[in-house]
Amino acid sequence: MTVALMWEAKAAAGRGEELLSWARARQLDGPPQRRETYAAPGDRVLVITWWAAGLSDELPELPDPPEELTARPVHRWRFEQV
Template sequence: MTVAAMWEARAAAGRGPELAAWVREFALPAVRGAAGLERLELLSATGERVLLITWWTGEPVPVAEPPADLLGRPVHRWSFTSEHVE
């Protein structure tokens, strides 16, 4: 079974690049090499949003909370179970 864990944060006004840098410096190293990690992808979007999607066999490792001053609102997290892949 593959689980996709999505972690999405909206940066405080003007802090999107800093939030993305925090994810690259702290969040990615914390999950890289964890048992069951198959793949990870870091994305950004308008509205100073940063999205980290990780794919796991088994239970996902949680992504840490960034410093509160980087956030425009609380982090959102979702997990999905893979149903079909082509």
């Protein structure tokens, strides 16, 4: 089974590039099958990782960035391939 973990954060005003750089620099405990990083209007950053795992398995996830970089709490979702 393949599981996709999605991590999305909205940057504090004027901190979009810093948040993007922070997310790109974070290493995970174990490499995913695939990892992609996206930016969107409104200084939002999305990181998707894919894992050969079950939906409820414990997997490495990106941590919360420093509070001063974000405008709100990080959103996280898990999806399984169907």
